[in-house]
Amino acid sequence: MEISFRIAAEHDLDTIVKMLANDPLGSKRERYEQPIPESYKNAFQAITSDPNNELIVACHNNEIIGVQQITFTPYLTHQGGWRATVEGVRTLSTERGKGIGSELIRYAIQRAKERGCHLIQLTTDKQRDDALRFYERLGFEATHEGLKMKL
Template sequence: MNTEPNLIFRLAKREDLAEIIFMLADDSIGAQREAVTTEISGKYITAFENIQADPNQELTVAEIDGELVGTFQLTYIQYLNFQGGLRAQIEAVRTKSTYRNRGIGTKVFEYAINRAKEKGCHLVQLTSDKQRTSAIRFYEKLGFRPTHEGMKLLLTI
């Protein structure tokens, strides 16, 4: 498995939004819930602006030679458990389909875990749709363990 030597991580910019949405929609599950159109929906723009304004959120992109090849979002959650601990939630991890199986996902997680450590988090957590069996195997290979049973209640889209 080759790793990409020129992989650069940075916070997402407004001009990255269309490509991020494309990556979120670039699989069978994402295609059902994302709206890839020529004009970006105001909902995406508002969400991006809210994420950008929140110091506990980091929407990050990975690029190679100026091309976006991956994205993820880190949310830092302060809570009382673990003596007032801080945890990082990693979500919306995607690698552009033409760049998969090159070690980019591993580099994304190394970067995200290091960001969480820098912020003082004691835990990194994620959720994954149970249909994403290969992603779950990948997360387990990285050391993540299914320690809790998660539940969701979909309210609206």
């Protein structure tokens, strides 16, 4: 399967939100409805207007089959190095298991290198055992314990 990658456009938002909501955890925290809630449109505008954020869609025959967000962040640690953080990786439910997720992550790694990042990082929910194994197969290591606080 030939996959191409591009920056998401506003008209892609419906498909992206649908993919984010289409899994057991996403269905509990996302709101896929028509019209798309304004909060998603606002977030999309903030992401696309920030040069350190990329909302990437994976396409096959002009159909969106995957999505991810890459954020590039400068740090004072590691001698002022940059990091890439990958979030919201999803594949179209009918296309899972076909290597699209691996291609998305390889693309993110490539973008991180192009942007001069010394590190690429991501988190996955502890309930996603398959996702943890997936990321480890791609070379990621669980080197830190992540903490979050809902506000």
